[in-house]
Amino acid sequence: MNNLFWTGKLSSPMRILINSNNILAWLTGNLRNKKAMKDRIRLGYNATFSRHVTNYDELAGEFQERAADYQFYGIDLQGKEVLDIGGGTGVASLIALEMGAAKVVCGDISEYMLERGREKVRTLATGSDRIEFCQLDAESLPFNNNSFDFVMTGMAFGLFPDQKKAVKEMYRVLRPGGSVSLGAHGPEHYWEAIDTNLRAINKKYVLGYRLDFWPRTEKQIHLLMKDAGFKDIRTNRFIWRNLFKTPTDACDFFAAVTANWWFAKVPENKREQEYKKTQKFYERRNIIQVTDDIIVANGMKY
Numbered sequence: 001m002n003n004l005f006w007t008g009k010l011s012s013p014m015r016i017l018i019n020s021n022n023i024l025a026w027l028t029g030n031l032r033n034k035k036a037m038k039d040r041i042r043l044g045y046n047a048t049f050s051r052h053v054t055n056y057d058e059l060a061g062e063f064q065e066r067a068a069d070y071q072f073y074g075i076d077l078q079g080k081e082v083l084d085i086g087g088g089t090g091v092a093s094l095i096a097l098e099m100g101a102a103k104v105v106c107g108d109i110s111e112y113m114l115e116r117g118r119e120k121v122r123t124l125a126t127g128s129d130r131i132e133f134c135q136l137d138a139e140s141l142p143f144n145n146n147s148f149d150f151v152m153t154g155m156a157f158g159l160f161p162d163q164k165k166a167v168k169e170m171y172r173v174l175r176p177g178g179s180v181s182l183g184a185h186g187p188e189h190y191w192e193a194i195d196t197n198l199r200a201i202n203k204k205y206v207l208g209y210r211l212d213f214w215p216r217t218e219k220q221i222h223l224l225m226k227d228a229g230f231k232d233i234r235t236n237r238f239i240w241r242n243l244f245k246t247p248t249d250a251c252d253f254f255a256a257v258t259a260n261w262w263f264a265k266v267p268e269n270k271r272e273q274e275y276k277k278t279q280k281f282y283e284r285r286n287i288i289q290v291t292d293d294i295i296v297a298n299g300m301k302y
């Protein structure tokens with residue numbers, strides 16, 4: 001599943017660049033170093049590479065809520081115990097709480113993101129006793145078998161280096177009779193922003209390491225879920241265009257939502273300069289539209 005070649009929608013020079021770079025990453029062993037990939041992602045969402053993550057909810061919250069709404073469509077969470085994997089600042093978890101879940105666990109690899117979620121929960125008038133935040137790795141969940149009635153992951157799946165393992169873990173912690181909602185990134189997801197960022201960044205900072213984001217097709221997600229043991233699998237693909245007031249708004253949204261883990265290899269004293277270069281690129285190309293492409297897969301465990 002963790003294929004070498006990028007098949008998402010990008011202009012062909014960018015696809016050629018990513019694919020040649022992944023061959024280089026494979027030859028040097030970086031492609032197989034899943035721990036390093038996870039560390040980059042975790043550090044990114046701990047706000048190590050980008051000041052934008054500190055404004056995650058302001059810059060990206062409403063867009064992530066929209067994606068969460070697609071995942072909750074037609075789902076009844078009344079009285080259910082819910083696990084939200086890669087839940088970040090709790091955007092989807094808080095919706096689950098409003099939908100009447102008896103208990104919600106928001107789990108994420110980044111302690112920084114979880115702390116932002118805890119801050120929000122402290123201001124709630126009711127329900128704060130029904131939600132908790134837990135640091136975890138999607139590929140090795142710290143829960144017993146059959147612990148939750150509803151397990152979900154949203155806007156995070158493309159960042160898990162071993163997606164097969166992550167889906168198996170979702171199945172393991174789900175109770176028989178429980179349901180799953182897996183929101184994966186489709187082939188067109190954020191392609192305008194990925195394309196622009198890759199053009200702008202100094203290539204020496206990405207040379208030889210894998211791009212830590214993988215879009216998937218509905219068929220691939222269906223197969224992953226089937227292999228893990230899920231039944232009654234249904235997949236739907238939702239595509240929409242996010243329009244921003246200015247190219248800088250689009251650039252800042254993308255910096256926040258990806259925590260700029262692109263900048264993992266950029267020396268600290270060069271990060272602001274690299275960001276400014278990227279921002280100018282957005283302005284020059286007048287990028288005010290960023291596509292969301294999500295694959296929502298639902299299934300059951302019997």
Ligand SMILES: C[S@@+](CC[C@H](N)C(=O)[O-])C[C@H]1O[C@@H](n2cnc3c(N)ncnc32)[C@H](O)[C@@H]1O
Nearest residue numbers: 045064086087088091108109110137138155156
């Ligand atoms: C784009 S954010 C989405 C957060 C949230 N689901 C939302 O919709 O706002 C991606 C999240 O996935 C988390 N993440 C990435 N890899 C992870 C892993 N292996 N295990 C758990 N969380 C992970 C990141 O820390 C980050 O908070």
